[in-house]
Amino acid sequence: MNKYPKTVFVPLILLLAILILSFLVPFLRGGIASQYDLHFERALQPPSLAYPFGTDSLGRDLFSITFMAAKSSFMVGFGVVFLAALIGVPIGMIAGLKGGFIDTVLIRITDGFLAFPPLILPFTITALLGPSLTNITIAIAVAWFPWYVRIVRARTLEIRSSGYVESAKVMGAGWTHILKKHIFPNAFPAVLIQASADIGYAILMAAGLSFLGLGAQPPQLEWGLLITQSRISFLYSWWTILPPGIGLFITVVICNYLGDSLREYYDPRI
Amino acid sequence: MNQLLNLKEICKSYLVKSKSIKILQGINISVERGRSLALVGESGSGKTTLARIILGLTHPDSGIISWENDKKNLGVSAVFQNPWDAMNPRKLVWESIAEPFVISQNKEASYFKEKAEEMASEVGLSKDVLHRYPFELSGGQIQRAVIARALILMPDLVILDEPTSALDISVQAQIINLLIHLQEKYNLTYIFISHDLQLVHYLVDTIVILRNGKCLEQGFIENIFSNPKNDYTKKLLEAGGIVNAP
Amino acid sequence: MTPEYDQSQSPNILDVTDLSVGPTSENTVDIIRDLNFSINKGATFGIIGETGCGKTMTAKAIMNLLPLGIQKKTGEIFLDGIPIHTLPMKEMRNILGKKIAFIPQNSAGALNPLYKVGPQFEFVLKWRFGLQFSQAKRTAKEWFEKVKLENIERIYESYPCQLSGGQLQRITIALALSLEPTLLIADEPTTALDSITRKEILTLLTSLKKEYNLNLLLITHDVSVVQKICDRVAVMYAGEIVECGLTEDLLKNPKHPYLTGLLNALPSPNKKRLEHLTGSVPTLQLPLNGCTFFQRCKDKMDHCNTNPPPVYTTRNREIRCFLYENN
Numbered sequence: 048m049n050k051y052p053k054t055v056f057v058p059l060i061l062l063l064a065i066l067i068l069s070f071l072v073p074f075l076r077g078g079i080a081s082q083y084d085l086h087f088e089r090a091l092q093p094p095s096l097a098y099p100f101g102t103d104s105l106g107r108d109l110f111s112i113t114f115m116a117a118k119s120s121f122m123v124g125f126g127v128v129f130l131a132a133l134i135g136v137p138i139g140m141i142a143g144l145k146g147g148f149i150d151t152v153l154i155r156i157t158d159g160f161l162a163f164p165p166l167i168l169p170f171t172i173t174a175l176l177g178p179s180l181t182n183i184t185i186a187i188a189v190a191w192f193p194w195y196v197r198i199v200r201a202r203t204l205e206i207r208s209s210g211y212v213e214s215a216k217v218m219g220a221g222w223t224h225i226l227k228k229h230i231f232p233n234a235f236p237a238v239l240i241q242a243s244a245d246i247g248y249a250i251l252m253a254a255g256l257s258f259l260g261l262g263a264q265p266p267q268l269e270w271g272l273l274i275t276q277s278r279i280s281f282l283y284s285w286w287t288i289l290p291p292g293i294g295l296f297i298t299v300v301i302c303n304y305l306g307d308s309l310r311e312y313y314d315p316r317i
Numbered sequence: 318m319n320q321l322l323n324l325k326e327i328c329k330s331y332l333v334k335s336k337s338i339k340i341l342q343g344i345n346i347s348v349e350r351g352r353s354l355a356l357v358g359e360s361g362s363g364k365t366t367l368a369r370i371i372l373g374l375t376h377p378d379s380g381i382i383s384w385e386n387d388k389k390n391l392g393v394s395a396v397f398q399n400p401w402d403a404m405n406p407r408k409l410v411w412e413s414i415a416e417p418f419v420i421s422q423n424k425e426a427s428y429f430k431e432k433a434e435e436m437a438s439e440v441g442l443s444k445d446v447l448h449r450y451p452f453e454l455s456g457g458q459i460q461r462a463v464i465a466r467a468l469i470l471m472p473d474l475v476i477l478d479e480p481t482s483a484l485d486i487s488v489q490a491q492i493i494n495l496l497i498h499l500q501e502k503y504n505l506t507y508i509f510i511s512h513d514l515q516l517v518h519y520l521v522d523t524i525v526i527l528r529n530g531k532c533l534e535q536g537f538i539e540n541i542f543s544n545p546k547n548d549y550t551k552k553l554l555e556a557g558g559i560v561n562a563p
Numbered sequence: 564m565t566p567e568y569d570q571s572q573s574p575n576i577l578d579v580t581d582l583s584v585g586p587t588s589e590n591t592v593d594i595i596r597d598l599n600f601s602i603n604k605g606a607t608f609g610i611i612g613e614t615g616c617g618k619t620m621t622a623k624a625i626m627n628l629l630p631l632g633i634q635k636k637t638g639e640i641f642l643d644g645i646p647i648h649t650l651p652m653k654e655m656r657n658i659l660g661k662k663i664a665f666i667p668q669n670s671a672g673a674l675n676p677l678y679k680v681g682p683q684f685e686f687v688l689k690w691r692f693g694l695q696f697s698q699a700k701r702t703a704k705e706w707f708e709k710v711k712l713e714n715i716e717r718i719y720e721s722y723p724c725q726l727s728g729g730q731l732q733r734i735t736i737a738l739a740l741s742l743e744p745t746l747l748i749a750d751e752p753t754t755a756l757d758s759i760t761r762k763e764i765l766t767l768l769t770s771l772k773k774e775y776n777l778n779l780l781l782i783t784h785d786v787s788v789v790q791k792i793c794d795r796v797a798v799m800y801a802g803e804i805v806e807c808g809l810t811e812d813l814l815k816n817p818k819h820p821y822l823t824g825l826l827n828a829l830p831s832p833n834k835k836r837l838e839h840l841t842g843s844v845p846t847l848q849l850p851l852n853g854c855t856f857f858q859r860c861k862d863k864m865d866h867c868n869t870n871p872p873p874v875y876t877t878r879n880r881e882i883r884c885f886l887y888e889n890n
Binding site for chain 2: 229
């Protein structure tokens with residue numbers, strides 16, 4: 048089962064490459080890469096040999112800035128998914144396993160969270176706690192965990208009624224054994240598939256919130272923030288808005304591809 | 318009379334949409350050690366529920382189950398009908414065969430790999446099959462592995478719920494011969510659930526005819542087949558191709 | 564233009580010659596090879612075999628409903644003397660559901676779970692015969708009577724999930740018969756049923772067969788079904804017909820080693836021990852040298868492994884085995 052096919056490795060490697068470049072590029076570009084290094088005299092210069100993506104309104108090298116911003120976006124993406132799964136998977140498994148009253152209570156609470164439009168919750172939390180990347184990570188995770196509860200609960204219910212779990216019960220297995228050996232390994236692929244596509248969407252949502260000013264704050268570097276910072280200038284300086292936008296686009300596409308490859312890989316067996 | 322298991326007035330109902338459906342209505346059965354017994358009935362007769370009660374997967378609403386020696390040192394295992402659902406798809410075949418040890422001794426499967434390999438060769442599985450996943454095996458091979466798993470702890474009683482009905486005819490014969498051989502070798506007691514009367518006639522000593530949760534007739538198979546008392550039994554025998562000796 | 568059927572000329576309702584079906588890619592063994600059989604008018608023909616022998620694929624090939632990636636490689640199929648293997652799909656659609664009707668294996672799955680069974684039946688009748696609503700309803704209920712369903716009014720207004728396997732099977736049989744087909748193909752019509760229900764369905768098919776002078780192609784793995792209802796039977800193994808003949812004769816005197824082995828493996832009270840066939844159906848690979856049954860055959864000879872055996876005919880029996888070379 049550890050022999051994942053090429054279609055799974057390729058997107059993973061691509062994502063890793065972007066992350067590595069995120070650290071490497073500013074290092075290679077030396078002085079001109081610093082996000083604190085503002086040079087208004089070279090602001091809004093179109094792409095050239097020295098500055099392949101041009102410069103933004105603060106005179107920063109867009110090439111380095113865009114790659115450096117990938118770090119934050121990735122952190123939020125992985126953070127959101129990790130947190131949502133961390134909360135959602137145990138709840139889903141317990142609800143599916145225990146059934147009855149506990150199941151009903153857990154599901155209703157989960158449904159309560161689902162009732163919030165996915166953007167309202169982050170608005171509320173940042174209104175209460177202040178805007179920051181950490182806060183929107185928590186906020187989006189809280190808005191999203193119900194989906195993981197549902198996926199895991201559905202799988203748990205399916206697996207519970209399977210022949211091999213019945214056989215394990217005949218052999219005298221307790222719930223710990225069944226959970227560890229049968230339910231978790233068979234429910235996990237579904238979570239993994241959802242999570243891999245969700246990383247892209249989390250990054251996108253975080254960018255959207257940062258665009259609105261609720262996430263990353265200047266002088267932090269994040270794709271959504273970069274887009275909003277180029278709002279004023281992009282009509283005449285088209286190069287300022289493209290790099291972060293394309294960065295988002297490529298990342299989401301790679302994550303979707305990863306999710307699809309994983310689904311194909313697991314499909315005959317789920 | 319070496320009585321392994323005795324069921325007395327077993328009753329069970331299920332609630333379906335606030336209606337109580339009686340699945341079992343006063344079942345009385347006695348199972349002797351070393352014999353084979355068949356539970357025969359059409360769908361809805363309650364035979365699967367009865368098997369699940371014996372296996373402890375569900376409990377009767379009323380009635381008494383008594384085991385030999387109060388079930389101390391008594392092992393019961395099961396072989397179910399559907400081979401494709403019988404083993405964890407994400408575990409290798411030998412790991413599944415070793416699972417009874419893992420559960421009873423609370424150790425990792427690798428401790429019991431050798432025992433699993435021994436049992437596998439007993440049931441006619443080649444070693445390379447053990448290191449594959451269930452989906453790579455044929456139905457017959459999976460059922461052999463399931464039998465290996467059911468017997469690895471040397472149980473006293475094995476419940477077999479239509480163990481061959483999902484298999485091809487030629488494979489069915491292989492599995493049946495294997496089951497007979499193992500019963501002789503390890504002095505096992507079998508309870509078969511089947512609707513295939515030809516198979517049942519070939520395989521067991523005693524038979525219990527179930528219909529709508531009631532036990533219509535039970536006794537030695539020769540007696541029931543040659544002298545059915547109940548009309549339903551006669552109908553069943555005729556449908557199953559059993560020709561009555563006058 | 565759908566060709567007119569000249570029902571007087573051909574003595575056979577179905578002729579299949581040299582049929583082979585396989586995956587589109589070049590280097591794989593065909594799923595069905597060298598298939599030849601005919602069904603006389605008014606007869607019931609059975610194809611018997613185990614999983615993967617190609618029997619369902621044969622039915623699909625006749626109906627030109629092969630799955631993606633599988634195609635007919637060679638062969639001709641004649642329905643009442645008219646070739647149907649060359650018909651384009653548009654014209655084939657005039658035959659399916661009108662001249663050929665199919666009873667699938669999973670009868671519950673054949674009906675749309677979202678609609679009541681009565682209206683589904685009406686819909687089919689309206690499509691086939693252009694009947695008006697009230698007429699269709701009457702005809703549908705008549706058919707329910709003919710297949711001996713009880714509580715017709717209740718069943719008519721039920722959804723498939725509310726009915727038992729036996730009831731659903733009767734409905735799909737009625738559906739297929741109501742189309743008034745020339746040829747009826749039934750794929751494992753009794754597999755999922757209890758023994759008493761199975762007997763009732765077979766009795767029903769036998770009586771309907773006589774009443775409507777049906778031409779029936781029955782596909783099954785159950786020898787007892789073939790015994791009860793088929794006039795002639797073909798035994799398939801790994802994609803080929805290995806023996807074909809009159810049912811009673813064939814089952815009393817099996818000739819091909821596979822059939823002999825299969826019949827010996829059937830449990831019956833007189834046997835002390837079931838003689839099982841060792842091994843399992845082989846996964847075939849090119850090139851095909853010799854008989855597909857070679858590995859498991861008790862009576863194999865040396866040259867059985869070098870050339871594939873042809874079909875030998877002897878006294879109304881066809882056998883694909885070198886043992887019968889000189890008869």
